[in-house]
Amino acid sequence: xxxxxxxxxxxxxxxxxxxxxxxxxxxxxxxxxxxxxxxxxxxxxxxxxxxxxxxxxxxxxxxxxxxxxxxxxxxxxxxxxxxxxxxxxxxxxxxxxxxxxxxxxxxxxxxxxxxxxxxxxxxxxxxxxxxxxxxxxxxxxxxxxxxxxxxxxxxxxxxxxxxxxxxxxxxxxxxxxxxxxxxxxxxxxxxxxxxxxxxxxxxxxxxxxxxxxxxxxxxxxxxxxxxxxxxxxxxxxxxxxxxxxxxxxxxxxxxxxxxxxxxxxxxxxxxxxxxxxxxxxxxxxxxxxxxxxxxxxxxxxxxxxxxxxxxxxxxxxxxxxxxxxxxxxxxxxxxxxxxxxxxxxxxxxxxxxxxxxxxxxxxxxxxxxxxxxxxxxxxxxxxxxxxxxxxxxxxxxxxxxxxxxxxxxxxx
Numbered sequence: 001x002x003x004x005x006x007x008x009x010x011x012x013x014x015x016x017x018x019x020x021x022x023x024x025x026x027x028x029x030x031x032x033x034x035x036x037x038x039x040x041x042x043x044x045x046x047x048x049x050x051x052x053x054x055x056x057x058x059x060x061x062x063x064x065x066x067x068x069x070x071x072x073x074x075x076x077x078x079x080x081x082x083x084x085x086x087x088x089x090x091x092x093x094x095x096x097x098x099x100x101x102x103x104x105x106x107x108x109x110x111x112x113x114x115x116x117x118x119x120x121x122x123x124x125x126x127x128x129x130x131x132x133x134x135x136x137x138x139x140x141x142x143x144x145x146x147x148x149x150x151x152x153x154x155x156x157x158x159x160x161x162x163x164x165x166x167x168x169x170x171x172x173x174x175x176x177x178x179x180x181x182x183x184x185x186x187x188x189x190x191x192x193x194x195x196x197x198x199x200x201x202x203x204x205x206x207x208x209x210x211x212x213x214x215x216x217x218x219x220x221x222x223x224x225x226x227x228x229x230x231x232x233x234x235x236x237x238x239x240x241x242x243x244x245x246x247x248x249x250x251x252x253x254x255x256x257x258x259x260x261x262x263x264x265x266x267x268x269x270x271x272x273x274x275x276x277x278x279x280x281x282x283x284x285x286x287x288x289x290x291x292x293x294x295x296x297x298x299x300x301x302x303x304x305x306x307x308x309x310x311x312x313x314x315x316x317x318x319x320x321x322x323x324x325x326x327x328x329x330x331x332x333x334x335x336x337x338x339x340x341x342x343x344x345x346x347x348x349x350x351x352x353x354x355x356x357x358x359x360x361x362x363x364x365x366x367x368x369x370x371x372x373x374x375x376x377x378x379x380x381x382x383x384x385x386x387x388x389x390x391x392x393x394x395x396x397x398x399x400x401x402x403x404x405x406x407x408x409x410x411x412x
Contacts, residue, residue, distance in 0.1 A: 149284035154199050154225075156182040157210035165218045167240040169210055171333040174241075175298070175311065176281065177253045177289040180204055191221075192348045199225040206280045207346075210235075217361045220337065221347060222276050228345040229352060231276055233307070233337035234361070241332035248313035248331035250296035255283040256311075257297040264302060269342060269353040273307070274300075296331060305357050307337040 155173050157165065161184070173179050180202050185194065191209065199207055209221040218238070223230030239246070258281065264274040277300060283290050294314070301308040311334070315327040342353040 147286040152204040153206040154204040155179045161212040232340045236336045239334045246332035248329035253291045254293040259299040261301045
């Protein structure tokens with residue numbers, strides 16, 4: 001066991017104690033140490049009052065060999081990296097690094113497009129690219145079955161509606177799976193202020209409103225919400241689906257085929273009527289409440305200044321072996337719509353079209369009453385004339401009348 005010698009406090013260096021018990025001198029700190037470089041240092045002799053301590057052999061042979069080996073040449077210092085102060089700076093630097101190759105690719109594409117001699121591929125041509133995008137969008141929609149045409153129709157009526165109008169309202173709701181219900185409106189309410197708000201709350205962009213006047217005149221409004229246009233009809237000759245003569249039937253929720261007369265494409269106001277009726281009654285594709293079947297057709301005809309509505313069931317000849325051709329059977333309801341006026345706004349606004357041949361029901365009833373009063377007047381005048389004629393006309397005496405006036409006796 002080696003004993004620790006007495007070292008003077010003035011010129012002595014601090015020493016470390018190793019696990020083996022031997023005391024090794026502490027190396028002097030190096031000024032600059034290059035990476036992966038080991039410098040050999042020699043301990044300074046300690047000044048002692050007595051004898052100097054003998055040099056201690058290092059405990060590890062490898063450490064001794066490293067000290068004895070000459071110093072390796074210093075490696076070139078690496079370029080200092082740019083200091084990243086925060087995560088935000090790191091993300092910004094990453095985006096800049098990614099944007100450089102994209103800018104190089106864009107510049108090469110611009111050079112290709114600028115060269116008119118080189119023909120453009122279909123994907124880079126502006127018109128062809130647009131058509132390709134629309135085609136792919138339609139294909140993906142057909143594959144995924146996404147409901148994109150968000151058309152909803154609010155169907156409601158006013159209070160005081162007759163039983164026939166109520167049945168017509170129920171039939172239309174049954175045939176339109178994209179329709180929504182609402183409570184009846186009071187007759188004193190302002191439809192121009194309340195109905196747009198109701199449609200907004202129910203997420204509806206179409207409205208079919210039945211209005212009853214004097215408990216006998218039924219009007220139908222068809223409006224595009226919230227800014228119009230809208231059209232007002234007088235409903236005539238209503239027949240519902242419950243009548244026995246309408247024997248057709250169709251699947252509830254199936255999408256109808258809408259058939260419009262050719263006359264609707266001849267005049268501007270008829271084109272507008274066609275578009276309003278189409279958007280209100282057409283069931284959107286892939287609607288959650290609809291079914292992917294076409295088993296009935298809803299037809300709109302224009303005749304005598306009126307719109308005639310008919311609904312038929314389709315008997316496909318493919319489903320029935322006995323049929324040689326497709327057959328139609330009327331389902332109902334059926335009605336006639338007499339257009340009154342087309343407005344530019346929703347239930348109001350400037351008049352776009354006015355039917356000059358329209359006669360209001362009040363005026364028609366007044367004409368009927370006037371005709372009935374004319375019959376009574378003619379009958380009364382005939383009676384007075386007959387009385388006057390009898391008073392002025394003198395009948396000559398009849399000689400036969402005097403035969404029985406004289407008394408005579410029967411001879412025996």
